[in-house]
Amino acid sequence: MNMYNDILLTALRGITLPKTELEISTILSDSLTASGHRDTLCLGIFNGAESFFEGVLMDGNNMNNGPLFRFTYDWDTDEFTEL
Secondary structure, eight states, rough: OOHHHHHHHHHHOOSSSOHHHHHHHHHHHHHHHHOOTTTEEEEEEEEEETEEEEEEEETTTOGGGGGEEEEEEEEETTEEEEO
């Protein structure tokens, strides 16, 4: 299991929809910062009609390093998937 899974899943389960992509990404980034990953940012795409979020974690100091971690989350099924 990835070190980010518990942090992200806890934060995602605490989000009450509707929210925008930016709001969700900010909540997840703030949760990572609070958990000691202060240089890790979450960026994502959200389809509110399907309650489905696809996110990536990026190194905030060097975005050229590519994604550190990719995942999806579905609020309807509570399914969290590492990509």
